[in-house]
Amino acid sequence: MKPPFPKCFKKETKPSKFCPGCGQSIILKMLGEVIDELGISSSVVYGCDIGCMLLSWDFFDLNTVQTHHGRTVPTLVGLKKANPEFVAIAYMGDGGAYAIGSQHFLAAAHRNDPITIIVANNTNYAMTGGQMAPTTFLGEKTTTTPQGRSFESEGKPMLGPELVRFINSDAYVARGSSLYPLKLKEYFKKAILHQTNRKSLAFVEVLSACPTNWRTDAKATIEFLKNLEKNYPLGEK
């Protein structure tokens, strides 16, 4: 028997447009289950950024808005200020959160805006064809770092959750992996309850498989994800 889709999925847009093996299918399934279990589907506004996540603009049978690159956070901050009854969930990539939208991401973390931010970290810009991201690890080859990311010219990768923890002691901060869906679900649930109950920022980074741009088969994808944990330690921060 196939496990059922979460109720908040929009069935007519399934199967999704994500590549086979993409971590986002797992991330969004866990998010969907949490939305179902908390019974909040009528009050969620889900915002998705540019990059592969824009393919999720009609993934859910919820109020959703696809924004511009890096601008999902300020859009949802404005929405939340206008109507605090909404549960605002911003879903972004590592480029949107840590590069082009980093000022909004950091400002929201600093202000402790009561929204939930989920960032998929797949160590590259996947939609545009595997360029370097702020999260590309040292030595990792991408289409714009063909020799591998070097500390001398590109610097060290960005550690989003650690940074947010440093500037905001009230936020909920965690890093999970698409390799451990149930743990991820636990983080998402806490991250949404933190927004609704504590009126504080909640942020979960997710190490997300990208077999297309990693050029990995199933086994190598799992190994790649496991290896990432050395650079990006999992757990609540």
Add this chain to the structure above:
Amino acid sequence: MGNGVIVEAALAAGAEALFGYPITPTTEVLQFWAEKKAKNKKLIFMQAEDEMAAGFATIGACLAGKKAFNVTAGPGNVLAQDPFSMAEAMRIPIVVIIGQRGGPSTGTVIYSQQEVLLTTHGGNGEGFRIVFSPTNLQELYDFTIEAFNTAWTYFFPTFVLTDGYLCKEKSIVDLHKAQKVVKPKPIFEKGKVLNLRNCYDMEEEIYEKVEEISKEFNKIASRVVRFEEYKLADAKYIIFAHGSVAASCRVAVDILRQKKIKAGLFIPKTLSPFPENQIKKALLGKKKIFVVESSLGQFSMLVQSVVYGSSLPFFEYLKPALGIMPEEIVNFVKEHK
């Protein structure tokens, strides 16, 4: 001052939220709104981290059904084209006040009319924006109220394009009650489902979307267009001007009339949609066309696109980022009449 007039007008129009980033010459709008918010807890205010954030937060508040506005100028107007373009694509009724300052680049913090094309046609689109250009503080008040009503009636991003002179100017203004206040309609409602996007898969899809918005925009244009004709009926010389410069031109026309020179003035008060048909009619029987503006021809381009094909001699008095006095206009018309 003008920036206070903007806040009073926004309140009269039922605005509830302002998102902005301090930038001269519009900063006091933020300050006055913050003072109002201190007395009225229902009002929403956020000093954002930059103009992009302010614009996108304005969009977010509109999605939640609040009448929200944004105020910026010059380089801030450049940055905010990112959210303005999204509002244009998704028909979000944001209201934006622009206080033009000298450009290019950081330019001056004082005055210009150089943000005409940026405000009417900025962004990677087709300029589906409604843009009012008031000539004095009373019109700044009236058009700011009208901007909120227009935005929430037709769901196009709506701008009040003013300038640093009007933002800082003081004069007597009738802060009357709004005759009409259009109620905001939440775009996202609890318990309903709406999936919004601005990114399309195929050329045909975006083509159809642009055609659809274009049709809607053209349909409402005649209801939205505003203009003023000043002493035009028997005029030989027709002057085109907008904003503060148009106020100067009114005085110039009076002086020219005293000198028995038959000058008249056409003032577009919406730069988008532009009063094309009204301008074509106004040209009938005229001998010469004059355009006066504080830019090197941005407004003139709008006029030229309408008078294209006319054989009337065309004269431009262009002073980028400089104010223009009535005497200069009088002398220019006298020289070329």
